[in-house]
Amino acid sequence: MKSKITLKELSKLLNVSISTVSKALHDSPEISPKTAERVKELAKLHNYRPNPVAVNLKKSKTGTIGVVIPNISNSFFARVLSGMEAEAQKHEQQVITYISNESLDREKQICDMLTSGMVDGVLIAVSEETQKKQEYDHLFALLDYDIPVVIYDRINLGLPADKIGVDDEKSFYDATKFFKEKGLEKIGLASAIHHVGIGQLRIKGYEKGMQDLDSLYMATSTKPAELKRKIKELITSEKVEALLCTDFESSIMATRIAYEENIKVPEELKLIGYISKEVAEYLTPSISYIEQHPQELGSQAVEVLNNRLEGKYESGQFEEKIIATTMVHLESTGF
């Protein structure tokens, strides 16, 4: 039980002033090499560590960044967090995690608490409910309090903040094009997130890729039973040759339906999912997927925030970064 030693105690032990000790430990040129050495030696002996709370108060900052995550069970966000933590670590920042559970109320609570100055900046993926109700006052409150906000992943909401996301539209455009180039014609899309921003972008990419808007085959619903029925119809009645899925639910459901209906993947149906590597690889058959590089997204989000904190961006102007996606081919596309 060493119980932390303070500058004051150190200074008493050394018979010098607190200022001298502090300066010595910061390699100030004001201090003679001799005293500097004495001080450092004793500090090391006692394993002195400055009290971070005191340092932060003095420097009028907190050394922490707040991350708001809509749903941590979604391994995409878990990986994003991991990238953030790694990058923050490099900047000696602590990551405080808040989970909104896709709830507007919870998000408001979190933002409210953050306005008190718990953190130097905030990284947020706006919850689904918030997007639906388009209530962004709590986010503006953060900006009012001069707390920089970086919006990650769910970025097409027209908010005045730095943003970093994934090229959702292009990824689906490319995937659609890919199937077309392979000579497939009947290409469908399944989505359980057609009502939220990123879902809409992915659908847009699909539509652009198809060009002819009469040849679209879409199964969309937020209700599992309804989505299932619709996907089944696409696969069995319409007999689409390929199916793009915009999210975890629809990807898994499509795999499942193909299995139940005895439709062979990839021979009779080719699938591309929007799911994490881990799940994609382990499904049977494994599902080709669009890799979003979540860790990269996370680490760059922290980078953007720190640039903002360090004044590297002009105020009033906002950064918008897009991370390119990669298509990963596994068994379900069979190429």
Added chain:
Amino acid sequence: MKSKITLKELSKLLNVSISTVSKALHDSPEISPKTAERVKELAKLHNYRPNPVAVNLKKSKTGTIGVVIPNISNSFFARVLSGMEAEAQKHEQQVITYISNESLDREKQICDMLTSGMVDGVLIAVSEETQKKQEYDHLFALLDYDIPVVIYDRINLGLPADKIGVDDEKSFYDATKFFKEKGLEKIGLASAIHHVGIGQLRIKGYEKGMQDLDSLYMATSTKPAELKRKIKELITSEKVEALLCTDFESSIMATRIAYEENIKVPEELKLIGYISKEVAEYLTPSISYIEQHPQELGSQAVEVLNNRLEGKYESGQFEEKIIATTMVHLESTGF
């Protein structure tokens, strides 16, 4: 851009002293109702929030707890974190997340930084490498600095700290018994984590459940290729009727091999996995699994830590809580 108002500014505006303002806001009986009201009104108007860093310095605490997570992509840990965050929220504590990536070095770095007093207490699931090398000095360092530590999930390491975990041994004992009662005889076990504590406990539960140690069928390896070969042998040559899997890798691999070898699940082979609800439900066929209630584990871990911080436990004596598991039957057991 409101830029936070301070007590000092408030007091100037009101023509009273800082102390008076502070007391009024804390409903001190020392203050006259009249001034109290005046103060509160203005505070509300300016949306005054005490600077948390200053409050913490004054109170010699940080208001935060540190959580060390070995691997956030593992949805078990993601859910544990979610439970911790929810509980911490109730206590108005912030959760600072650190990811060790199962690395001893990283874990040491984290603990080293934590000894400086970043947090009031630490929740940790010890990394695999740390367990393998049995190097726990960095954890003792935390205790030396009087920072309470709660070990969660990976608890059988004989460390002198409060612990909260899952009843790994019993869960496998029960699962084994369950198969036996259904009249199955050839019951096998697959494991990619036989070298770490929790793996060993699960295996022990299996062994106890089998009683006759000559009738064990085990496939264990940390190398995917070798594990695959061994599981395949159990399923095809040995023709076990049921297989218990101790972890994500072996669960998924077993499903996969059954599919590849055209062995029908559950008709020819019954499977129980140790994986998250989300993945279990979505596999084809869905996999019966042992539910560990990770959120519960997380929230109780925070509870234990707070009890310790509040001096509700005797020092020198350690709590050890066990969360009971539940078996969830899906298609792969077919009962």
Added chain:
DNA sequence: CTGAAAGCGCTTACAG
């Protein structure tokens, strides 16, 4: 080269 002083924003025992 060293130290006294002010101050970061707050709380609280104490004096009046």
Added chain:
DNA sequence: CTGAAAGCGCTTACAG
């Protein structure tokens, strides 16, 4: 009932 003072642990401009 109100306020001056000390102090949480640190940093840094300033005086000597």
